[in-house]
Amino acid sequence: MNARMSRALDQAAGLDGLLITPGPDLAYFTGQRPPITERLTLLVLRPGHQPHLIVPALELPHDPGELTLIAWEDGDDPYALVADLLDPRGRYAVSDSAWALHLLALQQVAPQTRYTSMTATLPMLRAVKDADEVALLAAAGAAADATYEQILGVRFAGRTERAIADDLARLLREHGHSQVDFTIVASGPNGADPHHEAGDRVIGEGDMVVLDFGGLKDGYGSDTTRTVHVGEPSAVEREVFDVVRAAQQAAFEAVRPGVACQDIDRVARRIIEDAGYGEFFIHRTGHGIGLTTHEPPYLVRGEEQPLVPGMCFSIEPGIYLPGRFGVRIEDIVTVTSSGGRRLNDTDHELAVIW
């Protein structure tokens, strides 16, 4: 049982074990990244037992390390194999993204067992990164920064959002990303939709353009946003931009160990509210990042978790004016012993492009 497993079980006192499915939790504990499918793969961690991996016979890991493998073949019932390992009245934490298909089958085959989600029980298990992980996130951030610097040199006016999005994806890959998770190019009124992706709209002079892109490099995530303007911005565009920039900067400066997650959100929100745009900041201020691009800690109202050195998360306030335009600025920030350090550091000024 490795150190991450032991630490997780220590934190999970009161539970009889952890049930880990393919995805970031399994990568964290074992380095294994099998596909996520209807065939059950499940790591069972229990205090005082070796880790067991229930796994389809055709997906046996080449290098199982210390895992005890329990292979099953198509036509077998893998849930019964899991139940054999569980306390019939035990309580287990399950990976957040485990499929309902699998959880419900377990609940059926072992009806007295009880379950909770990893986030409900061990929300901060992966939230505090070690030095190697911070270095990987910094490298992913640097790749995203290089992508942004290069996208400033391409032509925007007269091209579609989708064409710019394709450029972003290509650049992220050129800078070492194995996976591109999102390439938002939200121009003009589309920018007022925080999760607009990229469409057929042709970008033109006078457009604000929100660029929000990221993915995975060497297994760790990038996620950065800059808002640029085609041609000279209007006074109101610049005003809104400056409010968001000030909110992002203030939230960054508020980062230090011991501050509650929700307080970072509050700092950013207050600046936007004081400027009269509070109703147009319609999402939380940030989310953790690591083996995924969205994970705890969440910088959101109600999250009382204090910041701890090694936590890594986005700070990404925005203002969205329906039918007009949007502005968002986002950096990944890691908590240090005395404050915060940005893992993105491209210029925060409003870039005027063509």
Place this chain on the structure above:
Amino acid sequence: MNARMSRALDQAAGLDGLLITPGPDLAYFTGQRPPITERLTLLVLRPGHQPHLIVPALELPHDPGELTLIAWEDGDDPYALVADLLDPRGRYAVSDSAWALHLLALQQVAPQTRYTSMTATLPMLRAVKDADEVALLAAAGAAADATYEQILGVRFAGRTERAIADDLARLLREHGHSQVDFTIVASGPNGADPHHEAGDRVIGEGDMVVLDFGGLKDGYGSDTTRTVHVGEPSAVEREVFDVVRAAQQAAFEAVRPGVACQDIDRVARRIIEDAGYGEFFIHRTGHGIGLTTHEPPYLVRGEEQPLVPGMCFSIEPGIYLPGRFGVRIEDIVTVTSSGGRRLNDTDHELAVIW
């Protein structure tokens, strides 16, 4: 409530409704494809009620159609909003790939509700495709076939598996795939691992190479496999290949309405067993395909579901000789009124390449 929703509720007699999360089920019912995240998006279908969509405020659909939207903001409890729509003692089917995070939160906020998976309750809901869906699958299959025809023209010997995999991905995209899900290039002994993806092994003369690739084109899946040989095959390589080809052909010819899924598996398996290779065919014969590349019906021992015209699935027997090589041949097949029709139709002969 559209026809697909009504039909699903009719089939779900005895249940109080369906809870549908982003992914293939939601695309099937609504055409909506929001991201799959920790933020709850849930379609609630109940007999006698309009469909409701619980959705994050920042992901409101642009074209909700007949959906009644219930938006929630970061910091709200979306599960309480769902519970307000449910019979406190009701029983609901949940999308297979719904996250445990969401299901467990629902079970907690509405502890008397009960759940089952879509596959446990309505396994064949999406299995029978309409004519438009079959046409989309045929188009995806044709794109995969074109990819295979072109890959036969590239140089294999002296290049890595990964380089060939990159070629396959590029070709699939050039032929209209929006998403590439897998590009297996398993050469020599790597071919003995059915789910080997592609690695740094340099392909050389004398290698069998399993090519298994697919993804999504216009929302529908492709998935085909051909096994090729670099240079002239040995007698045993050709023998194993011919057994797999015969098994694939016999299974295809067994397809007709009313035949049980497991019988198609049995036909393929018997040919391989009779040839003395039964222990080396270590997976089911096939899986359904549609809005995903793996879905019911499964052609597997124990699946008694009879075939129905419009079902679409892979037929992909294989033989895997550890340490030596593997062979797999896979086509997508649709059930017609009188038999089966292949949606892949590239040559089944062993292609000798260089």
